[in-house]
Amino acid sequence: MSTTSIYAPEMARLADVRPLTELEKLFVIELPQGRSLGHQPGQFVMLSIPGVGEAPISISSSPSRSNGHFELCVRRMGDVTGVLHNMQAGDWVGIRGPFGHGFPIEQMRGRDMLFAPGGLGLAPLRSLINQVLDERSAFGRVIILYGAKRPAELLFRDELDAWAAREDVEFHLTVDRGDETWKGHVGVITTLFPAITVDPRNTIAVTCGPPIMYRFVLMELLGKGIPETNIYLSLERRMKCGMGKCGHCQINDLYCCREGPVFTYDQIKNVPEAL
Amino acid sequence: MSLRILDKQAVVPLVEALMADYRVFGPRAKGPQFGFEPLDSPADLRLDYNISILSPKTALQPPQERMATIRLGEGAPAVEPVIEAQPTVLFGVHTCDLYAIRLLDRAFTADFPDAHYLERRRQTLVVSLECLQPCDEHSFCKSMGTWTADGGYDLHMTDIGDAYIVHVGTEAGEALLREYARPATDAEVRRLNEVLSAKWPRFPQRLEFDAAELPALLATAYNHPIWAELGERCLSCGSCTNVCPTCYCFNVLDTVSLTLDEASRIRRWDSCQLDEFARVTSGENFREARAARQRHRMLRKGKYLRERFNAPGCVGCGRCIRACLVHINIVETFNTIHKSA
Numbered sequence: 001m002s003t004t005s006i007y008a009p010e011m012a013r014l015a016d017v018r019p020l021t022e023l024e025k026l027f028v029i030e031l032p033q034g035r036s037l038g039h040q041p042g043q044f045v046m047l048s049i050p051g052v053g054e055a056p057i058s059i060s061s062s063p064s065r066s067n068g069h070f071e072l073c074v075r076r077m078g079d080v081t082g083v084l085h086n087m088q089a090g091d092w093v094g095i096r097g098p099f100g101h102g103f104p105i106e107q108m109r110g111r112d113m114l115f116a117p118g119g120l121g122l123a124p125l126r127s128l129i130n131q132v133l134d135e136r137s138a139f140g141r142v143i144i145l146y147g148a149k150r151p152a153e154l155l156f157r158d159e160l161d162a163w164a165a166r167e168d169v170e171f172h173l174t175v176d177r178g179d180e181t182w183k184g185h186v187g188v189i190t191t192l193f194p195a196i197t198v199d200p201r202n203t204i205a206v207t208c209g210p211p212i213m214y215r216f217v218l219m220e221l222l223g224k225g226i227p228e229t230n231i232y233l234s235l236e237r238r239m240k241c242g243m244g245k246c247g248h249c250q251i252n253d254l255y256c257c258r259e260g261p262v263f264t265y266d267q268i269k270n271v272p273e274a275l
Numbered sequence: 276m277s278l279r280i281l282d283k284q285a286v287v288p289l290v291e292a293l294m295a296d297y298r299v300f301g302p303r304a305k306g307p308q309f310g311f312e313p314l315d316s317p318a319d320l321r322l323d324y325n326i327s328i329l330s331p332k333t334a335l336q337p338p339q340e341r342m343a344t345i346r347l348g349e350g351a352p353a354v355e356p357v358i359e360a361q362p363t364v365l366f367g368v369h370t371c372d373l374y375a376i377r378l379l380d381r382a383f384t385a386d387f388p389d390a391h392y393l394e395r396r397r398q399t400l401v402v403s404l405e406c407l408q409p410c411d412e413h414s415f416c417k418s419m420g421t422w423t424a425d426g427g428y429d430l431h432m433t434d435i436g437d438a439y440i441v442h443v444g445t446e447a448g449e450a451l452l453r454e455y456a457r458p459a460t461d462a463e464v465r466r467l468n469e470v471l472s473a474k475w476p477r478f479p480q481r482l483e484f485d486a487a488e489l490p491a492l493l494a495t496a497y498n499h500p501i502w503a504e505l506g507e508r509c510l511s512c513g514s515c516t517n518v519c520p521t522c523y524c525f526n527v528l529d530t531v532s533l534t535l536d537e538a539s540r541i542r543r544w545d546s547c548q549l550d551e552f553a554r555v556t557s558g559e560n561f562r563e564a565r566a567a568r569q570r571h572r573m574l575r576k577g578k579y580l581r582e583r584f585n586a587p588g589c590v591g592c593g594r595c596i597r598a599c600l601v602h603i604n605i606v607e608t609f610n611t612i613h614k615s616a
Binding site for chain 2: 004005006007008009010011013048049050051052053054055077078081092094210211236237238240241243244245246247248249250251252253258272273
């Protein structure tokens with residue numbers, strides 16, 4: 001038997017670190033020999049710092065823009081992310097993965113896409129959004145409804161501006177509370193829904209956000225007649241292995257890390273611990 | 276494979292010979308109870324034990340193990356996987372624990388084969404022992420279908436009086452016996468059948484329904500009032516999962532040496548009964564209530580593991596019942612749910 005371990009990380013280099021907000025930074029990571037991560041949108045990696053710890057982080061970059069790098073958008077929150085936020089380009093981190101079931105993009109081509117990320121939920125959805133935009137002609141309408149608590153918490157400001165400027169993207173932005181410079185829409189993300197109409201038979205909805213958000217966004221999506229099998233969610237759980245063994249991420253009998261983190265609403269609507 | 280005879284006087288010499296080549300785990304006295312632990316001498320072996328406090332799981336999934344060493348310094352940290360395995364014999368494994376090992380084998384093989392467990396397992400030989408008496412009032416192996424062996428061993432011993440009759444399960448098992456055993460006679464095989472027939476009535480049926488109904492029964496019991504009642508009593512100490520032979524959940528920890536030149540990745544047993552088990556860094560706890568954690572344990576034992584691995588997720592050993600400080604009883608819980616269904 002070989003002495004390889006599925007728990008031993010591969011060391012990778014931070015190629016770049018870009019501040020996004022007060023709490024979030026984008027970490028651009030380079031695998032050895034310029035290898036690509038080979039992920040699907042919606043998958044995650046286990047990111048570790050030797051001697052500090054390991055945490056599951058969703059992959060924020062699109063496979064269509066891999067170019068030998070991948071990107072993680074990370075909030076400064078705990079031990080691992082606290083140390084990570086003090087690291088710079090050239091520093092080393094451990095990577096395992098990619099893990100989990102991502103978004104089935106092959107089943108999404110040809111459809112209208114409705115994205116509804118809330119707050120840090122944009123981090124995993126950005127991977128799919130950029131993949132869709134890079135294959136723009138393969139999809140129908142692209143609608144993005146993005147909400148954050150405050151203007152200062154909006155992620156990827158440059159990209160938001162670019163999406164807003166595109167004629168082939170219907171982009172709507174809101175913040176729960178504005179500030180003196182904010183001229184846009186104010187209100188929780190659900191307040192963006194009345195303004196849009198969708199063809200429910202041909203629309204795929206994709207949402208990710210804090211647990212409290214799902215219930216209300218789901219009501220809006222179901223209210224528009226989008227079938228439960230066409231509503232995708234990405235769920236967050238504590239994870240220690242990423243491979244369906246350690247037990248931490250279990251949602252009743254589902255392992256978030258294996259069967260998820262991307263689920264259809266149909267898959268989890270009768271799973272009481274899911275939402 | 277064949278049936279062999281191991282005279283009782285030959286057990287000590289056999290174990291002594293095994294100890295020269297293997298780390299030998301077996302039942303041994305631990306205060307007034309028994310542990311299933313490495314033997315220091317063949318005389319430590321107590322094949323008359325009823326049940327060990329911890330199961331033989333500790334030999335296959337140790338409470339803590341190192342999985343990698345990471346050398347720190349100039350340049351890229353160097354990751355060296357560590358597989359902690361050594362030739363081991365588990366001598367005198369009761370049949371409930373044999374079924375538990377089967378479940379662990381499936382769990383650590385599924386999807387992503389786990390070399391740490393599997394290499395230890397590959398280097399481990401299992402000598403099991405047929406139980407002729409129930410351990411005590413808490414065992415419910417008959418209800419769970421684990422009260423007698425159906426494979427999964429290298430050698431399986433049954434006490435027929437002056438000797439053990441040994442079913443040879445594998446060639447590696449055959450090699451273990453060496454010159455210490457001889458072929459069984461027809462009379463000895465008849466004696467084995469008598470012993471096995473006589474054992475059936477001694478084992479009580481504690482579950483008041485067929486264990487195969489457990490997944491369907493528990494599927495209807497998600498909002499049963501018993502969970503709140505268990506939650507009120509549970510101290511969230513994790514004793515039940517520590518002693519459970521089919522609990523394999525774990526934590527992965529990274530540590531660093533005081534000299535900062537070496538980091539370690541450690542795996543340690545964890546418990547779904549502990550408050551922080553399902554808590555994410557932002558503070559959200561997806562199983563915050565003790566009632567929800569006890570429900571999760573019971574559903575995992577009675578439903579989730581059985582459905583996922585097609586093997587009993589609870590093997591009826593009764594250890595969680597004996598270890599519980601507030602007398603939470605998995606059999607009574609299942610029976611209560613069944614009565615109210």
